[in-house]
Amino acid sequence: MLVESGQVAVVTGAARGIGRAIATELASRGVSVVIVDLRAEPLGAVAEELAAAGDGAVVPATVDVADAEAMTALAQRVQERFGRIDLVINNAGIAPNDGKPMWEADLAQWRRVVDVNLFGMLHGIRAFVPHLVAAGRGHVVNIASLAGLSGTPLSASYGTSKHAAVALSEMLLAELELMGLPIGVTVVCPGFVRTPMVEENRDMTRGPEWADRLGADATALLESIEETMKDMLEPDEAARRVLAAVEAGALHTLPTGDVADGARTRTRRVLDAIEASGSD
Structure with a gap:
């Protein structure tokens, strides 16, 4: 799908990071953008910035993506205002990083992460895809992570x-x-992009509690990650690569490549298991 002036896009998690960068790039192309976030004050500042930079409308909406009813109501408001929805960017996400193995991690934290990162995405799909289906056009972009193709110990x-x-x-x-529906889907799996969320987690891994908790292998892993993060991708370039994937009709895109070969290693293990099973 060509991303062009006159279209309408919805971007969740748009107050900062990749979401903000994608919204900015869309606005620069003349796309009207509905920017969604829980943080009202920074969202308002982004709305003012985008309105000054582009020709399309910019509408801020303070919504929790984990609230299914709120997301459905938002989709209805967008449809009523613009009469169309072309591009849905499910970007909102959280990344707690306390350095604990899963058998020690807080269960409430697990539930919140799944509520936002998975159900928030599902709520976006359930709220907006029916409008795309009715129009017979559009594209859904889900921002996952390279961690979705490899892992994050x-x-x-x-x-x-x-x-x-x-x-x-x-x-x-x-x-x-x-169902023969001409609607595209792209899942984005970035590694390290220079965003506030990445920097916050980077600061946490430098704390003394991590050194006390982890063994030599884990410490070496953190040092390797720290080295990799020296060449992080900038958000504006990540945004351009995401929209290029949309226009190419790509299902999977890795805007930073395969950091530390994690995705390749996992894929090879799966392929080796298939070979070992004797399947063709």
Whole structure:
């Protein structure tokens, strides 16, 4: 799908990071953008910035993506205001990183991560895809993570939710194709992008509690991650690569490549298991 002036896009988690960068890029192309976030004050500042930079309308909406009814109501408001919805960017997400193995991690934290990262995405699909189906056009972008193709030791709630986000995206496209519906799906699996969420987790891993808790292997892993993060992708470039994937009709896109070969290693293990099973 060509991303162009006159279209209408919805971007969740748009107050900062990749969501903000995608919204900015869309506005620069003349797309009207509905920006969604829980943080009203920074969202308002982003709305003012985008309104000054683009020709399309910019509408801020303070909504919790984990609230299914609120997301459905938002979709209805967008449809009523603009009469169309072309692009849905399910970007909102959280990434707690306390350095605990999953058998010690807080259960309430797990539930919140899944509520936002997985059910928030599902709520976006359930709220907006019916409007795309009715129009017979559009594209859904789900922002997952490279952790959804490999793994994130000591942050299992995040990695698990992102694996689920990848599977959700694949199943969404399969169902749309099964029904002959011309709606695209792209699942984005970035590694390290220079965003506030990444920087916050980076600061946490430098704290003394991590050194006390982890063994030599884990410490070496953190040092390797720290080295990799020296060359993080900038959000504006990540946004351009995401929209390029949309226009190419790609299902999967890795805007930062395969950091530390994690996705390749996992894929090879699966392929080796298939070979060992004797399947063709």
